[in-house]
Every structure is written in C-alpha cells, then in structure tokens.
Amino acid sequence: MIRVIYNLLWPLGLLFFLPGYLMKMFRRGGYREKFGQRLGIYGIDVRARLPRQRSTWLHAVSVGEVAVALKLASALRALEPDLHCVLTTTTTTGFALANRNAPFWIEVMYAPLDFWPIMRRAFAVIRPARILLIEAEIWPNLVAEAHARRISIALVNARLSPRSEKRFRLFRFLVAPTFRLLDLVCVQESADVDRWQQLGVERTRIRHTGSIKYDPVSRDDGEHTQKTGVFELNSSNQDQLVLFGGSTHPGEEEILAKVFLKLRQDFPSLRLFIAPRHVERVREIRAQLEALSLQVRFAGEARNHRDAKPDCVLLDTTGELQCWYGIATVVFMGKSLTAHGGQNPVEPIAAGKPVIFGPHMENFGALAQTLVAKNGAIQVLDVEELECAAKKLLRDNEVRRLLVQSAEGVLKQHRGATAHTAQLIVALS
Helix, strand or coil: CHHHHHHHHHHHHHHHHHHHHHHHHHHHCCCCCCHHHHHCCCCHHHHHHCCCCCEEEEEECCHHHHHHHHHHHHHHHHHCCCCCEEEEECCHHHHHHHHHHCCCCEEEEECCCCCHHHHHHHHHHHCEEEEEEECCCCCHHHHHHHHHCCCEEEEEEECCCHHHHHHHHHCHHHHHHHHCCCCEEEECCCCHHHHHHHCCCCHHHEEECCCCCCCCCCCCCCHHHHHCCHHHCCCCCCCCCEEEEEEECCCHHHHHHHHHHHHCCCCCCCEEEEEECCHHHHHHHHHHHHCCCCCEEEHHHHCCCCCCCCCEEECCCCCCHHHHHHHCCEEEECCCCCCCCCCCCHHHHHCCCCEEECCCCHHHHHHHHHHHHCCCCEECCCHHHHHHHHHHHHHCHHHHHHHHHHHHHHHHHHCCHHHHHHHHHHHHC
C-alpha cells in the first residue's frame, strides 16, 4: 500500500523539485547527455554492448560512491573472472569519472528515476543478476522490483549520517518495509549494526565489513602528478611547500586564500592549490581570489605554462584529485568550515599527507572522531585555529610525519573491507 501511495505522489514530487533540478542542470551542464537513460530509454548501442548473460548492477550517486563501486567491482572480478557489470550514477561528475576509469567489462549509464514504469523498463534492459547499492541509495521501486523478480539486492559500505538516521526513525513506518527487503547490508562500523536493525533490517542480514572507502591503498607519493611537469614541483623537497584545499565549498576558498597570505609571510615559498568540490565554480573562485591580489591559474593553463609560478592553482578537472594530493605539504578538507558534512579525508592520508578539517565532519563522523582521538588529524573550529594548525605543520616535518603515521594506523582497521564485502556478495548469489 505504501508503495502505491509513493508512486501516486511521485509525479507531484517531481513537479515540486523540477525547478531546482532544471537550475542544477543548467548550472552544471552535461545533464542533456544521455538524458533518456534517466527515463529508462536506452539507445541501440547500449543495448548491443550489454552482454547476453545477466549483469551485476552497481548504483552509485557521485564521485565518491563511484570510486567505491569501481574498487568493489575489481574485487568481484577477481573472484568471478567472467563478471560483467552495469554501473549507474546520478551526477554528471560521477558519470564522467566512471566513464574515464571503468574497464571494458563495465557499462556506465545514468541511473533511472525511481518511478515504477521507468524502473521496469530499466530492469528489462539491464537484466541484473544482483544489485549492489553503494552507501545510501535505497530507492523503494528499485528495491521492490528486485525483490519481485527474486534478484538479490545488497547495500554495501552502508552509510547512515545522524541526519539521515533521524529522518529514517521519524518515518520508520514508511522506510522499514523497503529496508526489510534488503538481502545484505554491509556496514562500516560495528556500532552501525544495531542502528540498521532498529530501522527494520533483519539482524542476520547485517555484516560489519569495515569501509571500502577507507580500505588502505598503495601510496602514490605524487609520482603521477610530477610526471605532468606542472611547475616541476617535487613533493620530497621540503623547501617547496604547498597548502592544499581538497573538495572545497563556497566560502572556504577565500578563507584558505587569506590564511595563505598570512602564512606566506613566514614561508615565502608556499603555494596554494585548491580543488573545489564542484568544478563549475572555478571561474567564480578565480575572480574571488584575484580580488585578493593573488595570481591564479587553472591547472589546465599551468600545463601549457610550466615556467609560470602563480600564487594559486585551481584544479579545473574532475576525478584527478587523488593524483594531485602527492604534491601537498598540508591538506585542508573542504565542506567542514562553511558547510556541514565534510569531505573524505582518506585520499590525502593514503597519499601520506597530514590532514586538517573543520568542525563539520558529519558524513565521516566516526572516522573523524577516531582520527582526532588517535592524533591522526587536526580538527579546527575557526579560521584562526586553521592558520595556527597549518603553521605548525608547515614548520615541522616530524610533526607531519607522526600525524600521518597515526592516521595510517587508524585506516588499517579497515584493511580487507573490499575483499570481505566481495566474498559476502558472491556467497549471497
């Protein structure tokens, strides 16, 4: 009955959210490409590329979830050499990253809207053997359709922010029937087992696997970035210092620029690199920083002017952030000072870089608390504390080394999460 009401109200909900959705399409661009796939309409070329055997369908929202999906797919492929996957994503940035990095055995598409007739068309084309939802993508029609077709469905790397948990608890009578249809829920923290059970998932279907996103990977040490020859930066040269803002949100770029200007009085060789979370903002950010009398270049421009030494470099591409962390001396994680939620601190830690973040790390709450408690990261409350923390780290290489060492120790708790999750999925089939 709840699903019937959901589908009756769905068109009204679409009309309500449509203006904001269209504005986002216009602002970010790229949403027109393959738009039919969002309506369950697939071209002949896509249908021809899909294998005759049934595929594993992974669904991820954006860049972070796509990275998890690709990592998990590779682990599954190691267990099932003939595996073929369909990876659907919601955002254009996620789609671009998936398209750029997916191997030949993964077909990348946009996710269909969760409306019953649209979802049925998608199932008819994709023909999934199993469905893997990444982190938080639990859609009623998708789950119900999979259950009706006796297709196993798993929520992997399950993430439950305090805000989402509060909302789910408030509307438990609506969400519990969908949660009960999940065949497997792989949670990141042991404490999450009880939280998911209280939301309606059977206890026997919940497994504590650790986080795929936090599962340590081999360190890059900036080799890929240095090969580009951008400014001939050498991350091992202590005289070449870089303050790096990762996945920043509005307001944070100006804060970093002002902190940078103060720090450069003590560290004349210091450079500022900023990777905004939404690349479509780079021109706006450039204007803001140039108003502070900073010389700013886009990374794309810098590749053509390698002798130039601007004060600040703005990354104007998507999906390359992990490669760039290698040049950093100190990394500030965005969406933690002027916005709520925080961004993933694992990539800079995996690159061997010390991390600073603000008070708002709700999306990575357990990890952030552990990192701070274990002296694996520095949490600051305001701009003044950010400046002090950055100065301390820039001045002392040993302090940086110990911070990274402690952070890597925290991440080791999640070692093997990817392989463990893959084994559970294969056993589920």
